[in-house]
Amino acid sequence: MSVQTADAPAASTAQARARRDSLTAMLPTRWLRTAGLLAAVFALVGCVAASLAIGALSIPLSEVIEAFTAFDDSDAHVIVTELRVPRTEIGLLVGAALGAAGALMQGVTRNPLAEPGILGINAGAAFAVVLAIFLLGVSSVAAYAWFALFGAGVTAVLVYVLGASGRDGATPIKLALAGAVLAALLVSLTSAVLVFDTQTLDEFRFWIVGSIAGRDAGVALSVLPFIAAGLVISLLAGRWLNALAMGDDVARSLGQRVALARLAAGVGFVLLAGGAVAAAGPNAFVGLTVPHVARALVGADYRWIVPYSIVLGAILLLASDVIGRVVVCPGELEVGVVTAVIGAPFFIWLVRRRSLAEL
Numbered sequence: 450m451s452v453q454t455a456d457a458p459a460a461s462t463a464q465a466r467a468r469r470d471s472l473t474a475m476l477p478t479r480w481l482r483t484a485g486l487l488a489a490v491f492a493l494v495g496c497v498a499a500s501l502a503i504g505a506l507s508i509p510l511s512e513v514i515e516a517f518t519a520f521d522d523s524d525a526h527v528i529v530t531e532l533r534v535p536r537t538e539i540g541l542l543v544g545a546a547l548g549a550a551g552a553l554m555q556g557v558t559r560n561p562l563a564e565p566g567i568l569g570i571n572a573g574a575a576f577a578v579v580l581a582i583f584l585l586g587v588s589s590v591a592a593y594a595w596f597a598l599f600g601a602g603v604t605a606v607l608v609y610v611l612g613a614s615g616r617d618g619a620t621p622i623k624l625a626l627a628g629a630v631l632a633a634l635l636v637s638l639t640s641a642v643l644v645f646d647t648q649t650l651d652e653f654r655f656w657i658v659g660s661i662a663g664r665d666a667g668v669a670l671s672v673l674p675f676i677a678a679g680l681v682i683s684l685l686a687g688r689w690l691n692a693l694a695m696g697d698d699v700a701r702s703l704g705q706r707v708a709l710a711r712l713a714a715g716v717g718f719v720l721l722a723g724g725a726v727a728a729a730g731p732n733a734f735v736g737l738t739v740p741h742v743a744r745a746l747v748g749a750d751y752r753w754i755v756p757y758s759i760v761l762g763a764i765l766l767l768a769s770d771v772i773g774r775v776v777v778c779p780g781e782l783e784v785g786v787v788t789a790v791i792g793a794p795f796f797i798w799l800v801r802r803r804s805l806a807e808l
Contacts, residue, residue, distance in 0.1 A: 473651040493541075496767040500537040501529055503771050535666045540767045540784075542669060543661060543725045544735065546676045548762020549683040550721035550737030552743065552755050556690035557714045560625055564737035568628035572635035573604025574726040576658060579642050583649045591667045592729035598675060599719045601723030607631060609715060659732040659785020661770055672724040679724065680759065682717030687752030689714060694749065732785045734792025735762055741796070748755050765791070791807035 486709065501513045507759035508525045516529040522737075547565065554563035565571050577600025581587040605667060608631055612624035643650045689710035692700040700707050722736070743757035766784060 457465060471508060482580040482753050485746060486753075486756060486760065489757065489764065493760055493764050493767070496764050496771070497537055497541070497612050499771045500540060500767050504528075504533065504774045505781075523808045534769070535664060536661050536667060537767065538666070538669045539661045539664050539728050540770050541763050542672065542676050543732065544763035544766030545759045546679060546721040546725040546762070547735040548739040548743075548758035548760075549680055549755055549764070550718040550725065551738075551762075552740040552751065552758040553683050553686060553690070553714050553718040553721070554736070555740050556686070556693060556751050556754075557711055557718070558625055559694065561741070562737065563625070564734075565718075565726065566632065566731070566733075567625060569604045569607050569632035569635060569734045570601045570719070570722040571726055571731040572632040572639070573600040573602075574598070574723060575653075575731065576600055576639045577603075577634045578728060579639050579649060579653055582652045583642050583646055588652060590664055591671055594668055594671045597727035598672070598723045601726060602719055604631060604635070605715065605719040605723075609712075657730055659730040659788070661729045661766075662781060662783070664728065668728050672728045675720045675724040679717045680714060680722030683721065683755050683759070686710075686714050687750070687755055690751035690755075691749075694751070730785060732766065733789045734796060735765055735788055738796045 498510060498513070502510050506525070506528060508529060512525050513529055516526040521532065551564050554565070554568065555561060557563075558568075560567070574597035577596045578587075578593050581592065581596040588592065608624060608628045608744050611627035611631070613622070643653060689705065692705040692719050693701055693707065693710060695703075700710075725732070739762045740754060740758045742761055743754045747753040748756055765788065769787035770784040772791075773784055773787045776782060
């Protein structure tokens with residue numbers, strides 16, 4: 450009896466290793482992952498070309514190229530350089546930021562439903578914009594960006610302080626609960642301001658729906674440093690997230706400084722989500738869905754999930770923006786509406802096909 454008891458852990462360990470090896474063998478190889486990432490980059494180039502060419506006025510791709518190589522001040526060239534280039538730049542930045550932010554959030558909280566809304570980032574940014582409109586009379590999109598980024602940062606700090614209180618520190622469950630509670634409070638305060646001031650509501654409703662139309666190059670430049678810093682952090686965070694995915698105790702046994710890793714990743718997704726929401730308002734389902742698509746393609750290694758999420762997020766946002774220009778032409782659907790229409794059913798399908806109990 451004692452021999453069987455002693456052998457049981459060894460047998461269990463051997464079975465676990467065999468299962469891990471079999472799962473590893475099923476995952477894509479490094480070469481396949483690299484080829485897939487390059488294919489995604491080529492698809493993103495196609496989305497950029499479509500974003501520059503397609504709209505209420507369709508412009509041939511050859512003429513789009515001439516707008517950069519032989520500008521002649523024609524209407525088509527002005528539309529490309531003055532309107533569609535800034536819009537495409539913001540789409541690239543926002544899509545990449547939301548994809549990376551979703552991957553970081555899901556990795557840090559080990560919550561498969563984590564995205565910029567769950568930790569109150571969207572609600573904090575929205576409340577700051579409402580206060581800026583109501584108290585200061587701010588009306589420019591570029592100014593919204595700074596207030597939204599400030600609101601997102603303050604909210605993230607409050608969520609972390611609340612989640613870190615108590616004996617166990619900042620656990621994933623406590624962070625998610627703190628974010629949900631704070632988001633509910635901020636949404637209520639935002640609604641209270643909008644109910645009593647219709648002028649603020651008129652200004653705010655064009656931002657809250659989520660859009661990259663009507664933004665100029667100044668908006669992209671104002672959020673570029675924050676999003677760029679967040680992308681660098683996200684690309685460096687792959688090993689930290691892989692360790693955190695195994696649990697805090699295992700991560701510590703591997704020499705990982707859990708609190709520092711979680712704080713660094715938190716700074717990264719605040720910069721990313723805050724910058725994205727500041728530039729284009731809340732865009733649903735990009736940060737939620739894209740990391741799951743990346744995980745389905747490359748497995749559970751965050752060193753690959755994050756770069757895939759960056760590229761796929763930019764593809765989804767730009768493609769959604771182009772679709773929004775086409776389906777009700779000559780009018781437009783806001784990109785936030787299109788991402789919700791695309792993302793919601795896709796995520797339901799994904800949940801039905803894959804186990805999302807834990808990451």
